[in-house]
Amino acid sequence: MTYCVGMRLDAGLVFLADSRTNAGVDQVGTFRKLSVFENPGDRMMVMMTAGNLSISQAVRQTVSAWVSESGATIWTVPDMYEAARIVGEAVRAVYRQESARLAEHGVDFNISIVFGGQIRGERCRLFYVYSAGNFIESHEENPYFQIGEAKYGKPIIDRVVTPRTSLDDAAKCALISMDSTLRSNISVGLPLDLLVYEDGSLAVTRFVTIDEHNQYFQLLRNSWGQQLKTVFEGIAAPVWDAAPGTTDNVLSSTNMHSRPVRAPLPEGMTAGAPPAPLQSVAQQPPVPGQH
Incomplete structure (x- = not known):
């Protein structure tokens, strides 16, 4: 390339x-x-x-x-x-x-x-x-x-x-x-x-x-990486679920109603109940006449 x-x-x-x-x-x-x-x-x-x-x-x-x-x-x-x-x-x-x-x-x-x-x-x-x-x-x-x-x-x-x-x-x-x-x-x-x-x-x-070995390119690579990290660390972390206008770095506010797209539970599964354990082939009971 x-x-x-x-x-x-x-x-x-x-x-x-x-x-x-x-x-x-x-x-x-x-x-x-x-x-x-x-x-x-x-x-x-x-x-x-x-x-x-x-x-x-x-x-x-x-x-x-x-x-x-x-x-x-x-x-x-x-x-x-x-x-x-x-x-x-x-x-x-x-x-x-x-x-x-x-x-x-x-x-x-x-x-x-x-x-x-x-x-x-x-x-x-x-x-x-x-x-x-x-x-x-x-x-x-x-x-x-x-x-x-x-x-x-x-x-x-x-x-x-x-x-x-x-x-x-x-x-x-x-x-x-x-x-x-x-x-x-x-x-x-x-x-x-x-x-x-x-x-x-x-x-x-x-x-x-x-x-x-180029002197300027090495200087540029090192200083650019360091300064990017410094700028990154200087930006405030997001604030979640804050009142509107509380601070400039509010990511989600109390008047927002964002919801993810969720897949529906499988039929017969109760919300909050642990899933039934899966049975491996080795755990299944033998079929009569087969070894």
């Missing part, structure tokens, strides 16, 4: 990807899922993939070499929308080549892509590309995309990240999101690739590969 997150901010872009792949508990590997297409001064683009590893690698290679009917390539298209179209066409091309053979072996054509960057003359843009080759673009209301094991790391991003978030704060949030995923799902693992791109740079601004 995998977990990747890409963020589009007013200040630039943040990309974070893990590197674990596995086909079972005893078949764990490390493969880089973040690829950069960069021509410094003209364009900087990042592609992160989740899904079948062989499909992902085939799509990445196809994107690098793709030439459209008009002769355009990932290196010559005038804007990020056209670049995203090339990524989508590459996905469709690999599907045509591989899907039938994969289906013969019971393997689904499974890939999802976060693709973003900047081409000279336009703003930073971020896209989510599906297995069918179609895609959507990130806008003000949704400044990030996730692929892979997204559920564990989503809550912190929803609470923190907006287009106005700084690049460093977004990178910190992405790492906390990844740490939550690492703790909850063993199919996501170190090392991590973190790329931070400053708007207008047209080249990679900052990049680091993070392993278990």
Whole structure:
């Protein structure tokens, strides 16, 4: 499995990807899922993939070499929308080549892509590309995309990240999101690739590969866990069956009439009476004529 997150901010872009792949508990590997297409001064683009590893690698290679009917390539298209179209066409091309053979072996054509960057003359843009080759673009209301094991790391991003978030704060949030995923799902693992791109740079601004010895990541993991526990312990316990308005932490009040859904007692059973003991096969009397 995998977990990747890409963020589009007013200040630039943040990309974070893990590197674990596995086909079972005893078949764990490390493969880089973040690829950069960069021509410094003209364009900087990042592609992160989740899904079948062989499909992902085939799509990445196809994107690098793709030439459209008009002769355009990932290196010559005038804007990020056209670049995203090339990524989508590459996905469709690999599907045509591989899907039938994969289906013969019971393997689904499974890939999802976060693709973003900047081409000279336009703003930073971020896209989510599906297995069918179609895609959507990130806008003000949704400044990030996730692929892979997204559920564990989503809550912190929803609470923190907006287009106005700084690049460093977004990178910190992405790492906390990844740490939550690492703790909850063993199919996501170190090392991590973190790329931070400053708007207008047209080249990679900052990049680091993070392993278990990375000083900042260890600090973040430890302090985040400790502070979460401190916040948790600082929240008052619920008060049950209190008068309304007595305190702010009333969970159920005396004027509430909540009742659980209860299953009816079996026919013949009296309320409050202990159930009759069950008789095992060994306790049953023998049938005459049988041994």
